[in-house]
Amino acid sequence: MNTKVLFISCLLSATAFAQNLRGRVTDESNNSALPGATIVVVGQQLGTTTNGxxxxxxxxAPGPYTLRISSLGFESVDRPVTVESTGTTTINLALKPAQTSLSEVVVVGSRNLNRSVTDSPAPIDVIDIRQVTAKTGQLDVNQLLQFVAPSFNSNRQTGSDGADHVDPASLRGLGPDQTLVLINGKRQHQSSLVTLFGTRGRGNTGTDLNTIPAAAIERIxxxxxxxxxxYGSDAIAGVINIVLKSNTNQLTANVNYGAYQAKYRFDSQQVDGGNLNVxxxxxxxxxxNGFLNLTGDYNQRQHTNRANTPGIDSTLQRRQYGDPKVTNSSLYANAQLPITDxxxxxxxxxxxxxxxxxxxWTRAADSERNIPSIYPNGFDPIITSNxxxxxxxxxxxxxxxxxxxxFGNIFGSNRFDYGVKNSLNVSMGASSPREFNAGGFQLQQNVTGLHFTRFYKNALQGLNVAFGSEFRYENYKIFAGEEASYRAYDVTKQAGSQGFPGFQPSNALDKSRTxxxxxxxxxxxxxxxxxIGAAARYENYSDFGSTLNGKLSSRLKISPSFMLRGTLSTGFRAPSLAQVYFNSTITNFVGGQAVQVQIAQNGGAVTQALGVPPLKQETSVNASLGFTxxxxxxFSLTVDGYYVRxxxxxVLTGQFGNDLPEIANELNQLNVSQVQFFTNAISTRTxxxxxxxxxxxxxxxxRLNTSLAMNFNSLDTISVNTNDKLRPYKDRYFDLREYYFVRASAPPSKMNLTLDYSINKWAFLLRFVRFGEVKLANWTYEPNDIDIYRPKVTTDLSISYRFTPQMGLSIGGSNIFNVYPDMHRxxxxxxxxxxDPVQMGINGAYWFGKLNFRF
Incomplete structure (x- = not known):
């Protein structure tokens, strides 16, 4: 396939009548070359970038054009040019450094305003969201990055409680909470959700990228x-900086609709999951130099259902299995008000x-968790989120x-309210309501920062110094649900709302730290x-103390077209407040005696009785070495190897029960039948x-743009850290399923080949994504009974046409050959x-149309 593409490209190039337009882009302040500057032909889908x-x-073709030239840290300019019908047209362009480092957001990874992405000592991907969203079927930020950035992984979950509503995501196969997210260079708050059941990133509290509409984003x-x-805590795996739009005097609007083609849906409905975005x-x-940029976004996504697997007893599987139904509404703004020059x-x-x-999960008609007079055919509870x-x-x-x-301040808040409908509380009998308020949690964060940056042009060949300070306040709350969502009214029956028992008053808390x-x-x-670069950061937390970390980086230009780069650093991640304080309780009755199934709060009575130490920060050693x-x-090539220890x-441990001799007395004294908890359980190497x-x-x-991006990744568990009391149960402290969950945060390899061709008013995109093999342990807990998801390749295709400069249409499909992960029991x-929700997901082919307007 690649040979054919190259042959056709050469043939078309040889027969073309286009003329050459050559040029050089320089820095006006010192006449030095600007590698990586972008040159775009205004009004056409043509462009290029400068070399080293x-x-x-x-x-x-001969004729008049307007070129738009831009480079990070410089003022963009529009320059008219006429391409002659014979010979080569040459134009040289000089860009002014942006006086308002002020109006440009610094490229993540360097506080040097004069440093470009191609000049960085660390690998950086810059993703133009407008270009991506115009030609692909994905609508939310997580799914956009899943199919564009090979080191980024995110899968929609199902049957995973809160994680069905907040997609966990990871970078380089590490935890969702080990990647720091910034907006316009400022620390974004995390979700209040800590993922617990049936999900990747179990026990983690990541940032919900889907709260930020793609239509508001200029680049990532x-x-x-x-x-x-x-940048501080959470940046062990890397940093994602979301840069909001700042353009003015232009209205852009989009209407998008798509739906899934269900290859494995065993009823009459073969199309589902309709997705509307405006x-x-x-x-x-x-x-x-001021602006106000506003974005409104509305997205409605319907359920998909991939249940009823052939060959499996229907009583052993769920009747409803697929994506949740979600409505997502956002209003975002980005503004700048000049006071002086x-x-x-x-x-x-x-x-x-x-x-x-x-x-x-389905409750069968004859289940002890059902009341036949309410649901004669059983029922499928729905967990709702607000x-x-x-x-x-x-x-x-x-x-x-x-x-x-x-000098700035950023405040963030995330509140998650659970509800349950199409449910019941068995202990209430036939009088049970069918809908419940199950409580929830909230995380708030406030960061105040003062930052100084200065570039000394005449020191050595350029010296940049940055320093500053940040003060962060965090608050975490859990609030109880209504009484019927957790109480047992008949001690011989199961308590609480089926599908998701509510938080009890004993779980409620309000905790803060600075x-x-x-x-x-x-x-x-x-x-x-x-x-050569060096950075050091000291942080002090009110709840567990201080940490000091450093970083060294370097870049060596061997020639104008070849550069070596590398970094070495130490890092840390403070346990989130949710990991420190989250707790939940399900009350059961055995012989009339109340016993509890708990996720116990770290530092609470249960974990103290079991000798579990207080949570402390994760620490890391990172190294990378590569070249551009x-x-x-x-042609351009970048290769970067990395090591993260x-x-x-x-992590969240497995369950410990009162049937275990060494801890039975402690649990029975607290009326706890089963417990699991958060602890610093493992050390890993990636x-x-x-x-x-x-x-x-x-x-x-x-113009044909071709890219091949690949990530190869291997994670190993070096050690499991238990205490003396629980050492006999090391396999429960970090059990087989948890081991595979940690490893499955990313496939061991992911490859993306994209061919993007634009000509006149047409644009064509063809993309292949290969997901490597993923292994997960299933409910049997048998080492030899592993669910293996073999490598798979998905294919995306889209065609775009601009009817006028103001209106365009894109149609196409994602995973057009309807590829699924391997099927299991x-x-x-x-x-x-x-x-399981791995690789490309469980929904199959997605067909879409996008109508876009620009005035």
Whole structure:
């Protein structure tokens, strides 16, 4: 296939009548070349980037054009040019450094405003969200990144309680809470949800990326490197920086609809999961350099159902198994108000409201958890969510005696309310209600920061110094549900709402902590070819003490087209408040005596009785080494190997019961029959490599962009850390299923080949994604009874056409050949379906149409 594409490309290029447009882009302040600058032909889907020497080449038909030239940290310009009918047209362009480091968000991974992505000592992906969303079927941020960034992994869950409503995501196969998320360079709060059951990222509290509408995002920067010494806790795996739109005087709007083609749905309905999205974005200019940009977004997604697996007894599997029904509404803003030439006020943020209905496990008609007079055929409980998420940031940036100064505050809140419907409380008998308020939790975070950055142009070949401080306040609450959602009215029957028992008053809490961080971050170009950077960060937490971490980075330009780079750092991640304080209780009655099934709070009576130590921070050692290269005209290659060793990872243990002799007395004295808890249970080692090969070429009168991105990843558990009392039960402390869950945060390999061809008003995208093999242990707990999901390849195809400069249409499909993970026994898999939520997901082919407007 690749040989055919190359042959056709050469043939079309040889017969084309396009003319060459050559040029060089430089920094106006020192006349140095700008590698990685973007040149776009305004009004057409044509463009290129500069090479390591700042040079570019475009093949265009004769005629007048307008070029838009941009580079991170520089002011963009529009330049008219006329391509002559004979010979080569040459144009040289100089960009002014942006005076308002001020209006541009710093590229993640470096506080040097003069550092470009191609110049960075650490690997960074920059994803243009507008280009991605215009041509692909995915609508939310998690799924967009799942199929664009090979080191990023996210799968929709089913039968996983809260994780059905908040998709867990990971970077480089590490935990969802080991990746720090920023918005416009400011720390974004995490979700209040800690994932518990039937899910990847079990025991983690990640950031809910889907609260931010893709229509509000200009680009996403992914730093694939440990950065705790630069940005603080949670940055062990890397950093994702979401940059909001700042454009003005243009209205963009999109109407998107798609649905799944169900290959394995064994009823008359073969199409389900309808997904409607409507969004609009507009910006107003304020003064000379100010703006206000607003985005409204509404998304409605219907259920999918992939239950009723052939060959399995229907009484042993779920009747409803698939994606939850979700409505997601967002309003986001990004603003800047100039005060003087060197000072401006900024503000950004938004609100997201999400309501979801997710399938719980089936209760059969003759089950002791059913009341036949209410549900004669049994029932399928629905776990509902009502999620309210908000972010608001404001601050001032200025230049003070040569220093770029940023003083700002960002506040975030995430509240998750559970409900249960199509359910009952068996202990209430026939009078039981069918809907319940089951309680929930809330996380709030406030971060105030003061940052200083200065570039000394004449020191060595350039010296950048940054330092600053951040003060963070966090608050976590659990609130109880209504009494009927948890109480046993008849002690001989099961208590609480079926599907999800409510939180009890004994679970309710209100806990807070504070954190102070101080950092210094320097980068020095010792020569024009050799750069070295160093960063250090001290943090003190009110609940567990202090930590000091450092980072060294370097970059060596061997030639204008070849560069070596590497980093070495230590890192940490503070256990989230949810991991420290989360607790839940299910009350059962045995012989009239109340006994409890608990997820016990760390530091509570149960964990103290079992000798479980208080949670402490995870610590890490990160190393990366790689190179970037220009292989010739239009070719670029980056290769980065990485090593991450994490000590004292926080996980949720398996269940310990009062049938275990060494701990039976302790549990019986507390009336606890089963318990599990969060603890620093394991140490892990992750090794991997990222490879990105890209090519840009003029093919006929159009342009072909080809990229091949690959991630190879291996995670091993080095040790399991138990205490003396629980050492005999090491296999429960971190059991077989938990071991495979940790390893399955990412497939061992993921490859993405994308061919993107644009010509005149047409654009075509063809993408192949190969997911490596995934292994999971099932409910039998037998070491030899492992569910193996063999490697699979999905194919995406889309065709786009612009009817006018103001209106365009894209149609296509994701996973057009309807590929599924390997099928397994539904009565043994973790999720209770024929497939666990792995690789490309469980829904099959998705067909879509997108109508976009731009005025």
């Amino acid at each position: 020497e700042g040079d570019f080449l475009l093949k265009l 920067e992914i730093l694939r490197d440990g950065a705790a010494a630069q 969004n609009a974005n507009y910006g107003w200019r304020i003064g000379k 060197n000072t401006h006020i900024y503000a950004f943020g938004g609100i997201n409201v999400r309501k979801g209905d997710a399938y719980a 999620i309210l998420d908000g972010t608001f940031a404001a601050g001032v940036r200025t230049i003070l005696r040569g220093w770029n100064v940023d 954190n102070l961080g101080i950092y210094i971050d320097t980068e020095a170009d010792l020569t024009k070819a050799f750069m 290269s220009q292989l010739g005209s239009g 994490i000590k004292d990872r926080v 090794r991997g490599i990222d490879i990105v090969l890209a090519h840009q070429a003029q093919v006929g009168n159009g 539904a009565d043994r898999t973790e999720s209770g379906g024929a497939w």
